Amino acid sequence: MKIRKKLKAWHLMPLSILALISLAIFVWFGRGDFSTKEVKVSIDGPTQVENGQLETFFAVIKNNSGKALLDVNLFIEIPSAFSLDNKDGGPESSIARIGAGEEYRVEFSLVASSDKSKENIRIRADYSPEGVSARFVSVATAEVIIGKLDVSMIFDLPNSIYSQQEVRGTIHIVPNSDIDTSPIYLKLNFPENFKLQDTNQDFDYETVWKLGNLREGDNIKREFLGIPQGSESSYSFNIQLGKLEGVTFLPLNSVEKIVEVSKSPIFLSQQVEGPPDNMIQAGDKIVIRVSYTNKSEQALEDVVVSAMISRDLIDTSSITASGATIDRNTGIIQWDKNTISNLRFVDIDEGGEFLASFNVKDNLVPANVNDTEKVVTIETKIKSQEDDLSLGGTILQADNKLTISITTDLKLDQDVVSVGQGEYVVHWGLSNTLNKAKSVQVEAVLPAYVKWIGDVAPSNENIQFISSSNTVIWNVGSVDVGMGSIFSPREAEFKIGLSGSDGSDILEQTKLTGIDEFTGAFLEQDIGQVNR
Structure with missing residues (x-):
């Protein structure tokens, strides 16, 4: 009796390799002279849209090859921030055939409702060239910049008040064109220790008014009245236009106003003018605006305004300020009657402003893991050097502190x-x-x-x-x-x-x-x- 030899696994390896080579050759020859380079997929439409506006796009497949494309599946992938209105159906389309040299276009429309500045739209097409068994994929992506709702928002509030002074706010909403997103809501945000006393129209939901459809030429007005009851030196008010998703308010436009509160009749404030969005990083140039107003019942004489900048994070040699004396050893900037003639005499309700700038140090790195969360502080002061007894002991000075946080470099x-x-x-x-x-x-x-x-x-x-x-x-x-x-x-x-x-x-x-x-x-x- 013959004994059959048992095959080892390695005996089969040449056969497996041969099968793989044969399959690869079959696939290679099966695709013929076709190249996906000759199939151009693109998105045709605006590169910038406005929130709430309906915009039209086209998904385009251009077949520059010598073969027809069969059983084409087209997928339109859009982020949730857009609502899709596809005239040819949903986000997926099936095309039986796109002939050699032909172009196929699918029209779709989008309405943006996003608080982001940009979003990506993506289309993907898979297909089989005629006479080729394999399937191929072509992809295109378009970045779309999203602008705010085409609406003018006017938020009228006093820039400064005394403690316990009544605050009256007026809001005007003026659409510059018809807004396709509907309904639109207006939300009023105010500090917790601000006591709201009255509005010209009741809220529809919490501190939200329902505005409904916005059409070009509308002029919607809302008013409110209240009194700050805390001891803060400033209060932040914010109005937002947006939509409701369930019970969640999604802001699309917003305007913020800061109301300064002072115990002194001299108002002093400072704000960052640059860089944009107040995102400060190592090496950036910071520009600040210092403003003052005399709200007392008497004119002020011999006024001095000073700003002291913390020096550990800045390049002191870069400090600049027009019409001021600068001590770079201490980081102090000073404006007075010797550098600014208007400071010799500041009448009732008069004021002024100054600009100063400096650079954050380059290449800021932590010395250890606890050397983090760095800030630049700017302390400003204003004082009248001439005491006026007629003011009955009223303080003729004020101060303000601004803190600027440094953003990490990721x-x-x-x-x-x-x-x-x-x-x-x-x-x-x-x-x-x-x-x-x-x-x-x-x-x-x-x-x-x-x-x-x-x-x-x-x-x-x-x-x-x-x-x-x-x-x-x-x-x-x-x-x-x-x-x-x-x-x-x-x-x-x-x-x-x-x-x-x-x-x-x-x-x-x-x-x-x-x-x-x-x-x-x-x-x-x-x-x-x-x-x-």
Whole structure:
């Protein structure tokens, strides 16, 4: 009797390799001379929209290849901040055939209702070229800048009051065009220790008025009356136009007013004029405006205004102020009758203002983990050097303190290295300076012809691949103070590969986002395309 030899696993390896090679050759020849480069997918429409306005877009598929595209599936991916009105159906469309050289357009309309400044719209098309069994994917993304509702909001409040003085506010809402978002609501926000006494129209919900439809030419007026009852030196009032999602108010436009409160009849205030949004970082130039008003019953003589800037975080050599003497050793700026003639005599209800500027030091890094949450303080004072007994002992001086928080510098370094055979390793390194950052995330968009391989390192980092959008997301979470200076940068890497010869980009876009825990500032860094 013959004994049959038992096959080992390694005996089958040549057959397996041969089968894989045959499959690859079949797929390669099956695609013929077709290239996804010849299929152009794009989004045609405005690059900027206004909140509440209906805007029309087109998803465009241009087939420049020599083959018809069959069984085309088109997906329109929009963020929740937009409402979709697709004239051809929902966010998905099926197209039986797009002939060689033909263009197919799908019209859709969007209404933005977002408190963000920009959003991304994305379309994705998958298809089979005629005579080719494989399916291919083409993707396009368009960034849309979102403007505020096209509405003028006039918020009339006094700039300054005495303690316990009545405050009367007037709000005018004037649409500059018809607003498609409906209904619109107006919300009044005021401090807890502000006692609201009356309004010209009752609230519909908490401190919210329902305005309904807004049409060009409308002039909506709301008034309120109240008295501050606290001891604060200023009160912040805010009005917001928006919509309700359930019981949650989503603001789309807002206006804020600050009312200064003083025990002295001399009013003194200061505010940051720049940089925009008061997001101050190392190396920035800060511009402040100092304002004063004489609300006493007598004119003031020989007035002195001074500002003392904390020096540890600023470049004292950069301090500038027109019409002032500057002591850079102490950080004190002074305006008086010798530098500003108007300060010799300040009449009743008269006032003035001054500008000063200085630079925050470059390359601010913490000395240790507790060296964080840094602020620049500016203490201003105003005083009349001439006492007037007719004022009955009223204080002829005032002071004000401004605190400016420094925002952390959260930064992403990206390096893409070829490791051969059409594969690349993407390496990310995160650094962070002054304050702890939270909700940190890195997102990279891969072109349609780039495939995800993985090999994430270190393995404990939360890196995910979202196949539906061909994106890689690193959910970082919190990033500690001193990352990249006290400690090594936080690092992660993964591998990707080319699935064809189309295109020259390895990464379409990489974006870093997060929030400064101390200042509350939104942190963002965009890295553009990476070529082979």
